[in-house]
Amino acid sequence: MKDQKFQRRALQVKEAQAKIIKCANPLEPQEVSLNECCGRYLAEEVIAPHPFPAFNRSSMDGYAIIAADTNHCVNGQVVWLEMVDNIPCGAVQSVDITSGTTARIMTGAQVPSGADTVVMLEVTETRVEDGKTYVGIRKKQEAKSNITPMGLELSPGELVLPAGRLISAGDIAVLAAFGIHTVKVYRQPQVAIFATGTELLEVHEPLQPGKIRNSNSPMLEALVKEAGGEPVMLGSIVDDLELARIKVQMALETYDFVITTGGVSVGDYDIMGDLVREQSGDMLFNKVTMRPGSVTTAAVRGGKLLLALSGNPGACFVGFQLFARPVIRLMQSASQPFLPEWSATLGTDYSRVNNFTRFVRARLEIRDGSLYAFPAAIDESSVTVTIKDSDCLIVVPPEERGLSAGAKVTIIKLPGEIRG
Numbered sequence: 001m002k003d004q005k006f007q008r009r010a011l012q013v014k015e016a017q018a019k020i021i022k023c024a025n026p027l028e029p030q031e032v033s034l035n036e037c038c039g040r041y042l043a044e045e046v047i048a049p050h051p052f053p054a055f056n057r058s059s060m061d062g063y064a065i066i067a068a069d070t071n072h073c074v075n076g077q078v079v080w081l082e083m084v085d086n087i088p089c090g091a092v093q094s095v096d097i098t099s100g101t102t103a104r105i106m107t108g109a110q111v112p113s114g115a116d117t118v119v120m121l122e123v124t125e126t127r128v129e130d131g132k133t134y135v136g137i138r139k140k141q142e143a144k145s146n147i148t149p150m151g152l153e154l155s156p157g158e159l160v161l162p163a164g165r166l167i168s169a170g171d172i173a174v175l176a177a178f179g180i181h182t183v184k185v186y187r188q189p190q191v192a193i194f195a196t197g198t199e200l201l202e203v204h205e206p207l208q209p210g211k212i213r214n215s216n217s218p219m220l221e222a223l224v225k226e227a228g229g230e231p232v233m234l235g236s237i238v239d240d241l242e243l244a245r246i247k248v249q250m251a252l253e254t255y256d257f258v259i260t261t262g263g264v265s266v267g268d269y270d271i272m273g274d275l276v277r278e279q280s281g282d283m284l285f286n287k288v289t290m291r292p293g294s295v296t297t298a299a300v301r302g303g304k305l306l307l308a309l310s311g312n313p314g315a316c317f318v319g320f321q322l323f324a325r326p327v328i329r330l331m332q333s334a335s336q337p338f339l340p341e342w343s344a345t346l347g348t349d350y351s352r353v354n355n356f357t358r359f360v361r362a363r364l365e366i367r368d369g370s371l372y373a374f375p376a377a378i379d380e381s382s383v384t385v386t387i388k389d390s391d392c393l394i395v396v397p398p399e400e401r402g403l404s405a406g407a408k409v410t411i412i413k414l415p416g417e418i419r420g
C-alpha cells in the first residue's frame with residue numbers, strides 16, 4: 001500500500017502547455033524529394049527564382065495581333081491581317097508581329113513580340129489568297145486582352161513559402177512549377193509509445209476475466225501519425241516499477257519523445273506516477289486543472305520529453321491532443337502547433353458542473369450556415385466509444401452553472417473532416 005501524503009500541485013492547462021512546449025526543440029532539417037514532402041514542415045523559406053509565369057502567355061486559342069490594327073473596325077468593317085506565324089503551345093515565335101500581321105497562337109503559348117493582344121478564334125474569319133492566309137476581325141480589340149503577363153503570379157525574389165509551413169498539395173504545385181525537386185523539411189520525431197497495465201491484452205487476444213484489450217496504444221499510434229510524427233510501438237508492460245524504469249530509460253535514450261499511457265494516478269499499481277516522482281527534479285507537472293486528464297504528467301530527462309498520459313481512454317485522448325500534438329509539431333518547427341479554437345453554439349443543454357475546465361467530446365453540425373456543437377451523451381474519462389464520434393472538444397470553464405442549448409461556446413476543433 002502506498003503512502004498517500006504526497007500532494008500534487010495542479011497547473012492550469014495553459015501553464016502546463018507552456019512548460020512542455022518550452023522543451024520541444026526542433027529536430028534537424030533533412031532533404032526530401034518533392035513526392036515525399038506533403039504533410040511535412042518546411043525548414044527554410046522558398047523564394048521565387050524566376051518570374052511566374054516566366055513569359056507573356058496566351059490565355060486563349062486565337063490570333064496574336066496589335067490591338068491598334070483593329071481601330072478601323074467600325075460599322076461592321078472587317079480588318080484583314082496577314083497570318084505570318086503559327087505558334088502552338090510549347091513553341092516560340094519565328095517572326096515579330098508588325099502592323100498588318102498576325103500569328104495563330106494556342107492557349108499557353110508565348111505571345112510573340114510586337115503583339116499586344118490575343119483575339120479568340122471564335123470572333124475571327126479566314127480567307128486564303130495567293131497562298132497567303134488572311135485573318136478577318138470585325139470588332140475593335142482592346143490591348144492586353146487574353147494575355148497573362150509575365151510575373152503576374154510571382155516576381156523573382158518574392159517569398160513563395162515561409163519556413164515552418166505545413167506543406168500541402170498546392171505548395172507542391174508551386175514548388176514543381178519552380179523546378180524545386182527536393183525540399184528541406186524538419187525530421188519527423190520518432191515517438192515511442194508504450195502502455196502499462198497488468199490488465200492489458202494484445203488486440204488479437206481473446207478476452208479473459210478481468211482483462212481488457214490495450215486500445216490506447218493503437219489509438220496513440222494513429223494520433224502520432226495524424227500529428228506528423230513517426231510512432232514506434234513498444235507494446236505494453238505489467239505494472240512493475242523496475243520494468244517501467246528500464247523501458248522508459250531505453251526509450252528516452254533511443255527516441256525523440258516518449259509517450260506512456262496508464263498508471264499515473266494514486267493507485268497501488270500506478271507506477272508511472274511513482275517513477276516520475278522519484279526523479280522529481282525534472283518533472284514538469286503531474287496534475288492539470290482539466291477533466292478528463294487531470295493526472296497527466298510530464299517530465300524531461302536528458303533533454304528528452306516523457307509524457308505520461310492517463311490510462312483512461314478519454315483522458316489519454318484529450319491529454320494527447322492538448323500536450324503531445326503541439327510537441328510533435330513544434331519538433332518540426334510548426335508555425336501553428338496548437339489545434340484551432342473556434343466558437344460554436346451549444347446544440348443541447350450541458351449540465352455537468354466541475355471545478356476544473358472540462359474538455360467535452362462533441363459532434364459538430366452546420367445548420368443554416370452556423371456551427372453547432374452537440375456534447376456526447378457519455379463523456380466520462382473512462383468511456384471509449386464516444387471518442388470516435390468527436391469532431392471537437394467543447395471547452396467548459398470551471399464552475400460554470402450548467403450551459404443551456406443556444407449558449408456560445410469555445411471549441412477545440414479536432415483534426416479531420418466533420419462527420420456531421
Ligand SMILES: Nc1nc2c(c(=O)[nH]1)N[C@H]1C(S)=C(S)[C@@H](COP(=O)(O)OP(=O)(O)OC[C@H]3O[C@@H](n4cnc5c(N)ncnc54)[C@H](O)[C@@H]3O)O[C@H]1N2
Nearest residue numbers: 195197214215216217262263264265270310311312315381
Ligand atoms: N483515489 C483516486 N483514484 C483515482 C483518481 C484520484 O484522483 N484519486 N483519479 C481518477 C482519474 S481522474 C483518472 S483519469 C484515473 C487515472 O488512472 P491512471 O492513469 O492511473 O490509469 P490506470 O489506473 O492504469 O487505468 C485507468 C483505467 O484505464 C484503463 N486502461 C489503462 N490502460 C489502458 C489501455 N492501454 N487501453 C485501454 N484502457 C486502458 C484501465 O483498465 C482502467 O480502467 O484514475 C482515477 N482514479
Ligand code: MOO
Nearest residue numbers: 292293294315381
Ligand atoms: O483525470 Mo481523469 O479526469 O478522469 O482523466
Ligand SMILES: [Mg+2]
Nearest residue numbers: 263265267270
Ligand atoms: Mg490508476
